[in-house]
Amino acid sequence: MSHKINWQILIEKQPILAFIPASMRGGIECKKVNAGDTLFHLGSKPKHLFYLIEGGIHLLRRTQSGNEIILQRSTGGFIAEASIDAQTYHCNAVVTASGNILSLPIQIVKLVLMEDIKFQQAWTSLLTREVRKLRAQCERLSLKTAAERIIHYIETEGTERSLVLTQPLNAWAIELGLTHEALYRSLRKLQTTAVLTIDKSQQFPKLSLH
Amino acid sequence: MSHKINWQILIEKQPILAFIPASMRGGIECKKVNAGDTLFHLGSKPKHLFYLIEGGIHLLRRTQSGNEIILQRSTGGFIAEASIDAQTYHCNAVVTASGNILSLPIQIVKLVLMEDIKFQQAWTSLLTREVRKLRAQCERLSLKTAAERIIHYIETEGTERSLVLTQPLNAWAIELGLTHEALYRSLRKLQTTAVLTIDKSQQFPKLSLH
């Protein structure tokens, strides 16, 4: 189930991968994953670091009371970066949308991290960006109304008060901590009050604030 | 207003500081800060990285509508680690409880990061923990009800289904994305329905799930 990896295209999307020396690329696999698959589960020892190229993955855990807690929804990028220096996984990873992943043996990644200070720096800056992004998301989620969250999102994630989504609206709703109904209604209101416009001619909607 | 720094005690509390070479300690100051002080504000260029030894600091921003949003509350540790490679601060830092901070010139920190791979690694693991914590908070904030957020907080941040807060309840409410009234009412309900108990004999409340 392993595919040939086009490193050139991959590196364009994720420059940090350029730091993986060519000599180590042999150990890295590209796999197809299907909705429903489990990448890893809580308690097991991390052997691979995953990079989601395409598809969707949820990291989740069950509480003692049996409730399911979603720790992270990912539609691309490294999965559970934190597992790199953990003894065991702290959660389960379930594929929610079929796609492709890179599977990097943690040994290799650790080796490169130890030896290559450039890679370390790139990794640090990746984490730093992630911290900043997550802070912004926390900030957004503590806004009380749908309209405020929408505008905040466009202002912080977009450029020039405008933004092309990378997902359909109903998926965006979840990221905003809303139901899709609430998002649709709120968007409609923002349009009728001329606060923003939505362009749906492309694959994903483009939102622009006035 | 600069004090002499007792590195030995400091390093015990925060081992990462051991990586700062003795030769560079001269550039680092320990300052007293008072409630109400501003450490830095949005838009200004980061010159120092701050380490909060004692006291309390809020990182906050104001929305267009004038509401105050708290991005981070800290009662110790590094403040705004993300500022290390940012052009400008993306929030304001206000002292909410008097105490002491270390003020590390960013130049020095960057230099050590470049040269010392051990420090790099320690820094990476610091960021990794932060990422994990923030993910948990985002997931908590996307829970719809006050009760769910409270329980999630105890389950993820506490040990053995129980947790001692590090702040009064009204401050906790903000971290949970709730008004203090909503938190008080929800806590009362959870107590009367025997879901949890609150012990207020100490300075800060201790919450235990049943």
Add this chain to the structure above:
DNA sequence: CGTACTTTTGAATCGCATCAAATCTGGTGG
């Protein structure tokens, strides 16, 4: 053409925010 997914609308309900006010607390200075 049918299936799966997304978008849209409607109606009823619930929970939280909001505003207001009272009580309780610890700490201060007279």
Add this chain to the structure above:
DNA sequence: CCACCAGATTTGATGCGATTCAAAAGTACG
């Protein structure tokens, strides 16, 4: 020791906005 004050906690009433449940219409794709 008491008066006083700021901050924390508590209770009440009201309204709004989001959730929830339900169903229909639009869209993409094989």
